[in-house]
Amino acid sequence: MVLRLNIHQIEPATRDWICKVQIVEIGRPRESLDKKCTFQNLILEDEQESQIRAVMYTDEIEQYAATLKLFNMYVISTARVKVSPPSYGKPIHQFYWILDKETIIEQIKPSNEVEKPLPPPTKLNITSFDHIPHLVVDSAAEIDVLAVVLRCGPQKNVGRSHHKCREITLCDNQHYHTPYSIVLMFCILKQNQFLFTLWEDFGEIEGHEISSKMATETDLLVILGRSIGISTYQGLSLQTRYNSTVRVNPNYPQAVALLNWAKENKRLLLSSPSNTTSTSSSIAPMIVTPSGQQLISIAEISSAPSMGVFYIQAEIAILDEFQDFCVLECSRCKQKKRTKDRKDFDCPKCNRKTSLVPRCSFQVDLIDDTATTTASISAELGEKLLSITVEDIFDITCTKRQSLSLNHVHEMLSGKLFEIQLRKSSWSSSNTTTITLSILSYMEKEHTTPSATNRTSKRIKPLEIGEVEVMATTAAAGPSNALGKFEPPTPAKKV
Structure with missing residues (x-):
């Protein structure tokens, strides 16, 4: 007897079954990792909106x-x-189907x-951009994203390897329905941006489709990415993986x-952060962090069991006024260079x-x-804190060889408390492992405390990893390798 079943009722031991489904996602043919x-991949959905992957x-x-x-x-x-x-992340179902020569498929x-048509599919398991920072501890996490494409870069090689990728900038609209002011809305939209790396054939095919449409169409594009990976290399970003699909x-x-929302807010979405930052800006930085997150103390960061994102309440001060406030980097690969000369180089x-930029x-x-x-603190976040563009910073500190005036910054920061989103990361060279902290976002709290420059500060103990020698984050005064959230990071290695 043939059993009429739904997806969740079918297991490897089930025999003689039939299931009514519709195809809600169909990927293009791709080569396996071993090239053999x-x-x-297809995603099938039944009458109860249960979904399963078929190959x-x-x-x-x-x-x-x-x-x-x-x-x-x-x-x-x-x-x-x-x-x-x-091995390829978290699947949408504990099982998957193989459609082979012995499978019967009837349209x-x-x-x-006789067969009642299924309604158009509406089920999407979308992860909002606000939630992504909380998933970075799970390297196998794969998520579905629905987002607006703001920018699409060219196809490029990654370093000296033969791997190719294309980077696009995405934004979601998690907070669009809330009646914020224009300034705060702009900051929220910039906070809800992620760099999405399309690796190999995804960059060549889907990336080319996105680039071509953006060049010819007047409206912004929306993409649906399924089984998208999360990368933490030099910043938080998204990337295609083995089972990923991307649809425009x-x-x-x-x-x-x-x-429709993107059409209504196109001008705001495409506004350049650098165009809104100037030396005459009187707008205090307002980068919104997710609400309701657990706050920890600075001392607790040193005992945190892993790298990741943390939230603290603290004062901000710039005690080292003689540090370099900008670096020069390759305009393509973003590799920093120890030079103050902007001439072209190989x-x-x-x-x-x-x-060099x-x-x-x-x-x-x-x-x-x-x-x-x-x-x-880096990129647009740093420019907003200093209320000056990076071009002006370079002109003052590198071209004119003058010190950057920070009086207005000290006055703005004095006695203020901020809610700060920090990333704790590490990198190794030789037998030394360095722990760094980088600011991803900050928001002023309605609280007044004594000025940071006038209080007796405590230094935390060096952060340690295993038996290797570790350099404390408080020891370094030079630029950090950790990038701000709005900085397009160097693509992660393909997994």
């Missing part, structure tokens, strides 16, 4: 190329049911009077609503002649009732 076969290989891809289409309905009989491997025509302007109700990492980067002191530590 071609595969194609076809070379022969079946060709056999069903004309039959299997997005949003069409099918009755599938006795596909091979396998346990989802954990349900719209005119079919999908016809889900959520995507249509986001696209970058060994990019393997081409390129130019300045990036704001400096150290600040964070002070609470338990300790004092040093953290780096």
Whole structure:
């Protein structure tokens, strides 16, 4: 007897079953990691909106190329049911199906009077950008994102390797419905941005499609990315992985609503942060951090069991007024250079002649009732704190060889308490491991305390990792390797 079942009722031991589904996602054929076969991923959804991944290989891809289409309905009989491997992140279901030669796939025509048509799919398990920082401790985490594409970079090689990628900037609209002021709304939109790296064929195919559409269409684009990985290399970013799929302007109700919102807010979304930062700016930095997060003290950061994102309340001060407030880096690979000369040079990492561009980067002191530590602040966050553009910083400190005046910054920071989002990260060279703290965001709290420069500060103990020698974060006064959240990070290595 053939059993009519839904997806959640079917297991590897189930025999003689049929299931009515529709295709809600269909990837393009891709090569396996070992280059030995071609595969194609599909996501199927049943009458109860349960979803499962199905995969076809070379022969079946060709056999069903004309039959299997997005949003069409099918009755599938006795596909091979396998346990989802954990090696490629967290799957949407504990099992997956293999559609092979022994599987029977029958299309349900719209005119079919027996089979009731399934409603258009609406189920999306989207992760908001606010929640992404809390997932970085799980390196295997894979998420689905729905976001607006703000910028799309060119296809490029990563360093000296043969790997290629394309970087695009995404923004979601988690807070768009709240009646914020224009200034605060701008800061929130900039906070809700992530760099998304399309690796290898994703950059060549989906990336090319995105770039072409942005060049020819007047409206912004919306993309749906499934099984997207989270990278923490030199900052928090997103990246395509083995099972990822990327679709442009999908016809889900959520995507249509986001696209309409992007049309209404196009000018605000495409506003350049550098254009809104000037030496005459009187607007205090207002970078909004997620609410309701657990706050810890500075002293507790040293005992935190892992790298990651932390939230503290502290004063901010710039005690070292003679540090470099900007660095020069390659305009392509973002590699920092120890020079003050902006002339073009042959970058060994990019393997081409390129130019050097300045990036704001400096150290600040964070002070609470338990300790004092040093953290780096970079890019637009640093420019906003100093109320000056990076071009002006470079002109003053590098071209004119003058000290940067910080009187207005000291006055602005004096007696103020901030809620600060920090990233704790590490990097190693030789037998030394260095722990660094970088500021991802900050927001002024309605609280007054004594000036940070007038109080007796405590220094935290050096942060330690295993048996290796560790340099304390408070010891370094030079620019940190950790980048701010708005800085497009160097692409992570392909996994």
